[in-house]
Amino acid sequence: MTATATTPVTAADVPPLVLRDVTVAFAGLTALDAVSFTVEPGTVHALIGPNGAGKSTAFNVVSGIYRCGAGSVRFGDHDLTSLRPHRIARLGVARAFQNIALSKGQTVVENLMLGRHGLTRAGFVRSGLRLPSATREGVRHGARVREIAAFVGLGDKLDRPAGLLSYGDQKRVEVARALACEPRLLLLDEPVAGMNADEKARMAGLIAQVRKELGISILLVEHDMGLVMGISDRVTVLDFGRCIAEGTPAEVQTDPEVVKAYLGTGEEP
Amino acid sequence: MSETATLPATAVPAQAQRRRRVRPSALARIGLIALLAVLPLYIDVGLLTIGLFAMAAVVAAIGLTILVGAAGQLSLAHAFFLAVGAYGYAYFAGSAGVAGASSATGLGLDPLLAAVLAVLVAGFVGLLFSPIASRLRGIYLGVASLSLVFIGEFLYENVRSVTGGFNGRAAPPFSLFGWEFTDANTLVVAGVPFGRFEKLWELFLIVLVLSYLFANNVLRGRMGRAMQTMRDSEVAAAVMGVDVRRTKAGVFVLSSMYAGLGGVMVALAFGRLTPSYFSLALSIGFLAAIVVGGLGSVGGAAVGAFFVTAGPLLITRYSSSLPFISASGSGGYDGGKAAALLYGLAVVLVVLFEPGGLAGLGQRLTGRRTARVLAPAPLTGSSKPEESS
Amino acid sequence: MTDFLNYLVNGISLGGTYALIALGFVVVFKATEVVNFAHGSLLVLGGYVIARLAGDVPFVVAVLLGCLVAAVGAVLVERLYSWRLRDSNVNALAILTIGIDILLITELTRRFGPDILPTGDPWGNAVVDLGIAKIAQARLVGIGVTAVLLVAFFVAFKYSSWGIAMRAGAEDGEAAALMGVRRGRVTMTAWAVAGVLAAVAAVFLCAFPTPGIDASVRQTALRAFPAAILGGLDSTAGAVVGGLAIGIAEAMTGGYGVRLAGGNLNDVVPYLVMLVVLLVRPSGLLGTRELTRV
Structure with a gap:
């Protein structure tokens, strides 16, 4: 059992989260198509992409709400793929919902x-x-x-x-x-969506503080590019359920595929 | 009570002051219980019987409000679990060839043991249903649970060795360590003879208070929070580490045991069990009770069950002096129908205008927090000072 | 073999009637997410009007008026909840219909009193010999009327603007709103359709060999609820499949006199079948499966 000491948790062993070839299909529609990425221990990893790119689906697979058709999700030594959500939660994967739950x-x-x-x-x-x-x-x-x-x-x-x-x-x-x-891994689903500039700044500060003081990994879905580029260590870009780019914020920003996805046909309201 | 505020501040440390403020409602509750305890000294047997039925109903309704109100799982099967408790008690405690010449048999166990077993069996039957109860969302469960009522009706009429069939069977009187709850060994308290009904009244009151406290503690505790979140969002609960299926099954079992206990009480109060009592109408009555009382509120369930159960009986009893009420079977509105119309209307009005029911209304009138229909008190019993900011 | 065919034909007739009731239940749920526990009482309401008018007006007129009253009753329920509870959770809506059910059935029980009223149908106790099976004329007509109504329903559901809106609305309320579909009219129509189907079902549920109608028919009508659940609460086709399955199961167990613990099993067979199906498929045979797992 996790100690309930009076100091903030210092996550002793934060394992990596590894998604490998994760594929999810609903009634013929492929929501995720062989998506792979790794959240390294203690990093902030952002998942971005236009609406409908599959970001929320990826979250739901990691937290066990959706079962993936193919591929695997591993958290350190644990295979999350077939676990029910509460088991995953008890392994130290926690999630903050986008639409407040x-x-x-x-x-x-x-x-x-x-x-x-x-x-x-x-x-x-x-x-x-x-x-x-x-x-x-x-x-x-x-x-x-x-x-x-x-x-x-x-x-x-x-x-x-x-x-x-x-x-x-x-x-x-x-x-x-x-x-x-x-948690040892925190899933944040659009933490600043709908916030004003003030609130956004406070939330960004909080995320940075969590990372610095608790040392846990953070997987972040967010539309606000300022926030993403400011606090992420790595960024994975999804488009139509496929992983189209991955790298540091700087690398991703200049990637031609990404620019196309955001400015070209892939953009939706 | 505002007097506490005017006490010399030096005499009362802040913490004690804070505690004292909760007292009035606790005092009122103790007063109410004391009043109920002495009531048998003043009312006749007819009213006592009505009170016994009402108390049995309150216990069962508390179980239903945990299931439907707190956990959001609609169930119409409550009458069935009452029957399991009632017939279970009669079967465990009854002896073969008891008066009444029915085909019912029994195991002849000690009544207290029989009552405990009956409650456990009700819980066990609830557990048997849990593969369904735990996988269905509230509303599907509502319809699926109908099946238990009808399967139950079939069983009451046909498993004669336990139920006595259509004509029912007798339920043996209660006894505690050899002391019988009958008129045979009548006590005299303050000049009033304490026979079967008076004794049962005191017993029921104790059971009722304990059931009430247990339910309130559950709702304020870890499982209570889990089930309330599950009601609001199953996904959110699961992602926060709640085993949703297991919790649903657990709540269903708990609720079944409350119903079973209510059933044992019905058996004791009635002394005789017939299948027609445990019909769909009984389940619907319980649902009406907890909705009117305020879903998820244990106190509300108590008040609601009292009205729904005692209402028809009281209206019937005083029908001659009430306007618009006619004798049963005359084609007009007899007590049962008038009460049914009243509580049907109450359900509709509550859902439309005051979803918090009587509990919500009470909170509003007394100016307590309004956003909460379910009102578990702050979490820790110890009013520890907050260390932050 | 003759017995078997007899039971089968009777089962189809009964199942068709259940299908009509279950279909109304499902249509209302699809349109509004309301599980309408007052559906059985609305059926009794329609049946009561028909039986009261019997003899005074031609049978067809009585049936039409019965349908009208049941439809109006259903629409009133719809208006009532959409007035205050548009965004409430499904449990609150279901409980509201339970309240209405209490009111309706109490009043109808009082009005029926101890009487069982004939529905005034013109088929009486005539029995038709089909060669392969014998069946009451009323039941044969019932099969025909049910078939016509079901075909009409599915044609309307597929091609009419109401049906298209219903299907669009069920899939995506927002998109339907953007398409300019008026939710109010669509849901009112759904409730009205449910009322009409229930009133028609009342006629055949109470025709020969049943002696007539009284408030206890609600109990029989409730057996269509398992039909809807086992087919899948949000599947119109499932309602028909579920209705037929339950009707046939009931006629077979009744016909062959299958007994359990000394009682006739056919009384509870609909519920037993439903429980077995739910154990295997929690969202019914044809219902939409949940995407999420918890």
Whole structure:
């Protein structure tokens, strides 16, 4: 079990995430066509591409929601390909959703405590009877969750219902909830979509801080090129489900295929 | 209570003050329980019986609100699991050749053991259904669960050795360590004889309070959060590490056990079980109860179940003095029909205008947080000061 | 062999009626994502109107008026939820229909009282010998009418602007809106169609050898719910397949007198068949499979 020390997690062993020839088809439509890339430990890896390029599908394959027709996803020694989502989550792969998937009626703390689900044990009987072990567990993990909330700058909004927070704050709760899983790989799905310049700057700062202080890998899907080019170590470009380029931000920006995909026929509203 | 604010501030440290503010509602609850406990001293047997049925219904409804309200899994099978508990108790505790000349037999176990076994069997039957319950989304489960009600009706009439068939069977009285809950060994409390119904009343009240606390604790705990997230988004729950199928199965089993317990209580209150009681209408009544009370709210389920169960009985009892109500079978609106119309209307109005039900309405009126229909209290019991900012 | 054919023909007749009911249920779900638990009561409403009018007006007129009332009733339900609950979750909508079901069936039960009313159909207890099997005339007509209605439905579903909008809407509500399809009219039509199919089904569900109609027909109508589920809640073809499967299974177990624990199994066979199918295919035989796995 991950230690709940009072210092931010320092991920001892962050394994690489390796996608090899991942192919996904829905009813004849190929959403991902033999996509391969590797997220190296401790790096920020961005996945970009026009709408419908297959970025979200790739996320869904990594987190186990979609099963891939061919290919494999490995996280260190673990083969994720056939695992159900909760197993993958418990291996240390956490995800912040693009379209906020918080329980709006629950408070910030309660939402973050959900992130601890895989790290805690209390079942129906133990919590129903309020056995001391369940109470202790709640207190211990509650404390850790408060640290995480403070880390992302939500320390003063802990007991507010998530649904009543501002959009920017809700996005941060998403990230905090994923961090509450004590992940070794963080999947961020369009973390700054729909944000104003101020909120964007705060989120970019938070991502940089996560990487610097926690040392975990981050796989990022984002449309905001400023953010992507600013914080990524490597960038993979998808178009129509195929990987068309990969490299450092600088390399990718000048790649003729990429320019064509973004400016040419591939562009969609 | 605002008096606490005017107390000399020096005498009360901040933390204690904070705790004291929660007290009034807790006091009110203890007061309510005390009031219910002494009620048998003042009301007649007719009202006592109505109260017993209402308490049985409240326990069962709490189970349903966990399943439907908190976990978002619609079920119409609740009547079936009540029947499993009720017949289970009657079978385990009953003895062969008991009065009533029905074909029903029994194992003649100790009533307390029989009750526990009946609840476990209800849970086990719920578990048997879980390959279906755990894989279907809420709404599919709603229709699939209909099947249990009808398969149940078939079984009640045909598995005669357990159920006694169409005419039903007797359920033996409860006893605790040899002390019988019957009129035979009547106590006298404050000048009032405490017979079968009075004793059952006190027993039911204890069971009810414990069921209530257990459910509230579950909803506030780890599994409660998991199921509420699952209701809002199965994908989000799964990605956060919740085993969705297992949680669904678990909630279904828990809810079945609550129904089973409610069923045992029905058996004890009624003393006799007939198949017609456990019909689809009973399931629908429970659904109406938890919707009117406020989905996912344990307190709301209690209030809703009380109205839906006691309502028809009370209307029937006082029908002669109520306008528009006619005697049963006369073609007008008898008690059952009038109550059904009332709660049907209440369901429609609640869904349309106050989705939080009575619980939501209550929260609004008392000015508590409005965004929450489900209101588990803050997470940790210890009001630890927040270390951040 | 004769027995078998007899049971088969009767099963097809019963299954066709279930198919009509299940189809209405599915159409409503496809159009609006509402699982309409009031569908059985709407069927009883249509049947009640037909039976009340029997004798006063020609049978065909009574049926048409019954269809009209059931359709109007269904559309009122649609208006009610779309007035307040357009974006609510499916459970809230289903619960609303349960509330309406309580109201409708309570009032209809009161109106029927202890009576079983004849539907006034012109076929009486006549039995036709088809050579291979004997069947009540009413049931034979039922098969014919059901076939005509089903063909008409699928033609409309495929070619009419309503059907195209229905299919487009079910696949992508946004695209349909962009195409200028008026959601309101499409969903109202879907509910009206469901009401009409239910009222027609009521006639054949209560024809000979059934003595007539009373509120308990809702119970019989509910057996079409498993038909819809086992076919796939969002599949129109599945509703027909499911209806026939359940009708035939029921007629066969009833005909051969298959008994379980001393009871006639045919009463519960629809539900048993549904459970078995759901164990193997959680979204039904022809329903859309979930893309996601959790």
